[in-house]
Amino acid sequence: MAVTGTKRNTKSRRRTGRILLPLVAVALLVAVLSALRRPEGSGTPEKTVVVNDGVNQISIIPAEGVAISDLSEEDFVSDGDVVRYVGSAHTSRQGVDVSEHQGEIDWTAAAADGIDFAVIRVGFRGSTEGRLYEDARFEENLRGAREAGLDVGVYFFSQALDEAEAVAEADLALELLAGRGLDLPVFFDWEPAEEADARSAEMDGESLTSCAAAFCRRIEEGGCRAGIYFNLQQGYHDYDLSALKSWTFWLSDPNGSTDFYYAADIWQYQFFGHVDGIPGNADRDILLD
Numbered sequence: 001m002a003v004t005g006t007k008r009n010t011k012s013r014r015r016t017g018r019i020l021l022p023l024v025a026v027a028l029l030v031a032v033l034s035a036l037r038r039p040e041g042s043g044t045p046e047k048t049v050v051v052n053d054g055v056n057q058i059s060i061i062p063a064e065g066v067a068i069s070d071l072s073e074e075d076f077v078s079d080g081d082v083v084r085y086v087g088s089a090h091t092s093r094q095g096v097d098v099s100e101h102q103g104e105i106d107w108t109a110a111a112a113d114g115i116d117f118a119v120i121r122v123g124f125r126g127s128t129e130g131r132l133y134e135d136a137r138f139e140e141n142l143r144g145a146r147e148a149g150l151d152v153g154v155y156f157f158s159q160a161l162d163e164a165e166a167v168a169e170a171d172l173a174l175e176l177l178a179g180r181g182l183d184l185p186v187f188f189d190w191e192p193a194e195e196a197d198a199r200s201a202e203m204d205g206e207s208l209t210s211c212a213a214a215f216c217r218r219i220e221e222g223g224c225r226a227g228i229y230f231n232l233q234q235g236y237h238d239y240d241l242s243a244l245k246s247w248t249f250w251l252s253d254p255n256g257s258t259d260f261y262y263a264a265d266i267w268q269y270q271f272f273g274h275v276d277g278i279p280g281n282a283d284r285d286i287l288l289d
Contacts, residue, residue, distance in 0.1 A: 046061045047062065054231065054232035058236065067262065067263040068263060069259075069260055071258060075257070076257040081270055081272070082094070094116050095117035095151075097121075097283045097285060098141060098282070099157075100121070105144060105278050110275050111148040117150050117151040118141070119285070121157060122138050122176050123135055123138070127193035127198045127200060128193075129199075130159065130161075153187065154173065156187070156215075159193060161200060162207065162211065163210050165211070170219050170222070174218075184266075185219075185224065187229045190230075205237065208234075208239060229250040231252040232251075266286070267288070270283065
């Protein structure tokens with residue numbers, strides 16, 4: 001009886017083993033696949049979303065802690081070259097961004113044409129030689145916009161290669177502002193240079209993010225609010241927006257509406273607009289409060 005009992009128990013254990021082995025294999029396969037879907041240290045698979053980066057439909061993992069846009073196509077209507085916000089979640093203001101390239105501006109006429117705010121170039125860095133310059137019409141534009149009753153912010157056209165150069169650009173902006181308060185932030189505007197011999201041709205996203213953060217920190221140390229101007233490609237592919245989320249976002253996305261995944265405070269929607277008092281083409285913007 002003892003021998004019979006032993007054989008029965010052995011058979012039972014073998015039968016159980018044939019059932020468990022496939023289950024163990026399946027569990028291991030699931031664990032491997034799950035690990036491949038998530039970064040090291042993450043307990044759950046990452047969420048991906050499909051977005052339009054201005055060129056293609058791409059999948060992204062949303063930047064941690066960055067506010068998501070609450071805008072939709074139905075929130076905007078176009079009236080000629082003017083796009084207006086008609087949604088209910090925000091109030092909005094119409095604005096322009098300008099530099100010396102616009103020439104002499106009649107700011108009173110611009111205000112009468114519905115312009116509420118202006119972002120004025122304060123200075124820039126040369127893309128080939130790297131020198132710093134004041135915008136030739138900065139003082140004129142700042143004074144004229146304020147006298148016309150517009151809210152004013154400024155931007156610095158950067159070609160910084162590292163944090164030290166970005167800080168130098170911020171220092172020049174603060175020096176030119178000379179303690180004058182602004183209604184809107186001082187924006188870091190870094191764009192790829194068109195010149196074949198541009199010194200910034202090999203700039204990478206990590207360095208660009210570091211430059212933007214260094215610029216914004218120095219601007220805040222100088223008593224002003226800070227922000228970053230960028231287009232869709234930069235927003236999705238270059239900048240680490242989670243490292244810049246403390247500052248104001250100014251998005252360039254020329255279109256009748258914007259489907260940028262993240263929330264932006266200012267949207268540049270037009271490069272070739274017409275505004276009374278501004279010669280030639282005007283960049284038009286919407287500020288969402």
